[in-house]
Amino acid sequence: MPDPTPHPQRDVRPTLEAVAAHAGVSRATVSRVVNGGAGVRQPLVDQVRKAVDELGYIPNHAARTLVTRRNGAVAVIIDEPEFRIFSDPFFSRQIRGISRELNAHDAQLVLLLVEGRGDFDRVTRYLAGGHVDGVLAFSLHTDDELPAIIRRFRVPAVYGGRPERPPEGDGAGTPVPYVDCDNRGGAREAVRHLVSLGRRRVAHIAGPRDQTSALDRIDGYRDVLPDADPALTVDGDFTADGGARAMERLLEVRPDLDAVFVANDLMASGALRVLRARGVRVPEEVALVGFDDMASVAEATDPPLTTVRQDVEGMGRLMVRLLMERLDHGAGEWPASVVTPTELIRRASA
């Protein structure tokens, strides 16, 4: 006789078997009903549903996943320190879009936090172990291990933002699609706007060079101002404080500047803070254009920021849709990457 209490916390949840017995049908029938009930006669369906309710049956996820190879969950991985994730509204907006769309697909969002190198092992085990059906990865950096992991284990994935290298194969030779906004075009529009305002010494506070969004925005700036003094471009880190520091440097090096295109709103808010502290009038003396159009930042500054809008929430939703397409149609049909348009939003800072 088998030990009746093998586990200290014996699971008391009813199984399919129990429901079947209770309803007087076979396990297969219960399974069919639980999974939509297609091809089962109505009276039986009702009978089973009743048994399910009475027993409080909930399917065991592991057992189901073991056979279907699907688990209705998608991981979101953002390779940024958690303080950035939780302070940059950009991420929260994108996550909102993803969350909504995932809900619509009845899938669970699993947010994986990565802090530091060592974490990749854990994340690898998590992804390769099949906890999730796919992954949405953001904020990829040049030296990121994630793409390699994704390729190696053929994890269905969609990138948020163009990865450094051209979209790689996932091991089966199919490329990993990405969703990105037209960073370069948006930057061009921002700088052209500044130029159209009569500004002649337009500086640029750039984002970290290991992210394509930052590089693309630099390119956009240079497209319009190919002969700009290199000293007019300084690097930031996409945080408000970083923007402030960059602005201070800029003011030291080129106190004569009359405009700044800042690679994101958060840095622009920091730059603005410095400008105000120095008594520099915005936009009269120095015009400022940001990027992102994060309402909570761009509308809260004084003056409000002129900026380049990207539909972050929409991009999040799009990422989910691409991933779902891939999941539904198999590895054979990879959806293409998509680049979404940007729009210049004029407020008071330029």
Add this chain to the structure above:
Amino acid sequence: MPDPTPHPQRDVRPTLEAVAAHAGVSRATVSRVVNGGAGVRQPLVDQVRKAVDELGYIPNHAARTLVTRRNGAVAVIIDEPEFRIFSDPFFSRQIRGISRELNAHDAQLVLLLVEGRGDFDRVTRYLAGGHVDGVLAFSLHTDDELPAIIRRFRVPAVYGGRPERPPEGDGAGTPVPYVDCDNRGGAREAVRHLVSLGRRRVAHIAGPRDQTSALDRIDGYRDVLPDADPALTVDGDFTADGGARAMERLLEVRPDLDAVFVANDLMASGALRVLRARGVRVPEEVALVGFDDMASVAEATDPPLTTVRQDVEGMGRLMVRLLMERLDHGAGEWPASVVTPTELIRRASA
């Protein structure tokens, strides 16, 4: 003969079986090695490890969970709109603590976002389906469905913050422990400090009444000032804007107030903004004390906030430890709830 290609995206990952064959041992031995290798002779261990590496074997999570009933993942659920989660540093700090401690236990953090009623169904399925070993729940509101779900499905859980009702049984009669700071004591200390400064008309901007942290802080305020004019207490919502609105109301009703104890730093920053806009000098005319001591908020205001510190990150870690204890020792031994001390941090605002 069975169909060799049942699934379109056939899983090419090696199984235990494959590793066993490759290493020339049994599945049982491979399993033992993969799970620590206790009781297996060294040469065999090496042999198996080699096979694992060569084949790039990663255990299938679902299969393992099916038999062990453990899956090495813990859910964190915060029943707040996502903009709050991502804008209040309180959550990011707590999540950091949890994340670190979970890493130390080699467990995966799964952040579940709940937006609105309908989401509870999904979350219920997720929890009851056994995707995670346990759950850490925060920011419980009076009408929250989560406790009921947790009780009904006997999900091992630990609450962040004392729930409204006294800790409920989890269905087996054992209470769900919580980790909270001494809100009432901290509030008392804050108000006493204001009183010791000679302030006589101390107002209170409270948090939402459906959270015990807010209620406890009100109680602490009343402990010290039982006879305070009820008009001196107005409700906020723990956001900066809410704090600003509350301050405006307060200024209308009792323009003679000379101090405010604000239930959290974020609201205090909003209140401060209003005070400055009105030209009210802080702390000369109105002294201000906050709660939480979120560095990014309390140190960034002008003047910096005097506030009540709670060790948020530590509380997060503690929650994980309590949950792990419960997981390791079974449902029999429930760890007790813990209330952590607070500390008044004096800065310039009071």
Add this chain to the structure above:
DNA sequence: GTGAAAGCGCTAACAC
């Protein structure tokens, strides 16, 4: 110390 074998709870052919 190691292997053989019995399931964990479920889905999906395949019979009937």
Add this chain to the structure above:
DNA sequence: GTGTTAGCGCTTTCAC
């Protein structure tokens, strides 16, 4: 339509 049956990949007694 519905039931029977064979696994999914793993852990874990239980023999040896």
